[in-house]
Amino acid sequence: MATQASRTASRLMLSPAVVLLFLWMIVPLGMTIYFSLLRFNLLMPGTEEFTGFENYFYFFTDPAFWPALVNTLTLVLGVLVITVVGGVALAVLLDQPVWGQGIVRILVIAPFFVMPSVSALVWKNMLMNPVNGLFAAIARGLGLEPIDFFAEAPLASIIVIVAWQWLPFATLILLTALQSLDREQMDAAEMDGAGPIRRFVHLTVPHLTRAITVVVLIQTIFLLSVFAEILVTTNGGPGTASTTLTFLVYMQSMLQFDVGLGSAGGIVAVILANIVAIFLMRMIGKNLEA
Amino acid sequence: MGEIVLSDVRKSFGGVSIIQGIDLTIKDGEFVVFVGPSGCGKSTLLRLIAGLEDTTDGIIAIDGRDATRLPPARRGLAMVFQSYALYPHMSVRKNIAFPLRMAGMPAAEQDRKVEAAAKVLNLTPYLDRRPSQLSGGQRQRVAIGRAIVREPSAFLFDEPLSNLDAALRVSMRQEISELHQSLKTTMIYVTHDQVEAMTMADKIVVLNAGRIEQVGSPLELYKTPANLFVAGFIGSPKMNFIEGAEAAKHGAHTLGVRPEHIAIAADGPWKGVVGISEHLGSDTFLKVQVDGMGPLTVRAGGEVELHYGDAVSLAAQPGKLHRFDAAGHTLSA
């Protein structure tokens, strides 16, 4: 990229892709904003009219809105904590030289390849089901009352399912980072009198901060839009106990056929995602700088 | 104090024997250099002494105490690694203070020691920088600083200068020698650089395939190598080895003569033709194809004007021939 000519050429070559990506983003966003300003209900065709911010007003005053917001943040935070802590622990374990390391690694990665709806069904019907589930069987075996997870702790159950799906991703990224940790540094710290725990705290954790940042940023993007797991297991209930913003938007536009209100919810979700993103970049983005 | 005694130390990795019975005594305050070809087990031996690897067999005693099973931190040794092994997210100050902090020393005393070490090593202006903001030589000095603040009974260096350029290597070499003069602490230094070994060592240990070939002062090894391997390894350019009729004439299987001990003499017994000639200014290295003996490397004065294809007569300086038997051992004169 040294000469003027090559710079111009590179801009020209890139521009179709940039234009396409921009349209790809701006058209749906523009349409959603447009719909969110309309009264637009599929049950009443032909009555579309401009209503300003009325949809937003209804969305914000919906009794499910605040619970949904809190649930969304709880879900994201809960899954992040579990996957980062669990991912670091698993990565450290998998980094030890053990027999059958290759197979163990594949086993750990496996959940990532299972479709969200399928894994949610497996958890719902085979593990957490209060009658047929494995956990219920274990509880009965121990003489305890089986727990109906999705009735008693719906959001926590969903957090567990989603965390189970994302743990492999976090483990994989952190394991790769761990493997690039210089062995001689570890040896030096050992000679300097640092035991295993202090080596972990003073060397491993600082070395992993960048990878943890990547895990947090990427997962946050995907976790804000978790949907299939909720639909398959609790359907947002009981009540609003496991309704997230994404699910609320779905309920309003698909179940109540109110496209206008759903679009307003979508825009609110986009704004929330941006607030979270800015917040995250402020907080941990500096870790990504070299 | 810093006396280290190895008795029949062995190490195998997965059944492959890497260190095959090392007996060695390192006296307090000595500067010992391990040399040997790549892969001969120098680093492994150093790591065994440091305690970073477990011995398969044998005893390592430090200051008269059996330290074979002691963890590295309790052996009282400090190591400087080839890659420096600085902690990248800590400032220079924190790097140097790390061993003190691990030992639970009060912060004020830590500071005092770090400042003192930084002063000795000319690191004071860089104390608040990160390792990534330092040059190679400065990083190496930080690694040395981290070693000296612990006041170890011995320092272990594993090829500490091999990542530096030639000029810096010379000055760091001298700094380490000076450090040894002022601290008078035992130092064990691994290198495969001839010049480092010859200039720094009180005692050189020549290793080959996990065994000690010879131990001695630099000049002992140069003048009276115990066998072919040491004769070929110590000295640069390498000693010439002559076999066949010429060697038999001297009652040896192999005859060795160093390039600097061959003179160009009009009446010399060895007649040949100059191949490559390397003019270095101070010296000229000639590759001479001698009739019936093969190529000989000759070190001639810088002023010698000989070029490809010139005929030349050579003579070995009297008393500078090394004789070896068929097994490669030196025959006594």
Ligand SMILES: Nc1ncnc2c1ncn2[C@@H]1O[C@H](COP(=O)(O)OP(=O)(O)OP(=O)(O)O)[C@@H](O)[C@H]1O
């Ligand atoms: N952890 C290990 N597992 C198996 N083999 C090893 C291990 N560490 C070293 N070796 C083997 O031991 C031999 C000696 O290695 P070492 O690193 O001590 O050589 P070295 O003399 O330091 O060589 P260099 O001059 O290249 O640094 C090598 O053949 C190496 O492959």
Ligand SMILES: [Mg+2]
């Ligand atoms: Mg080595």
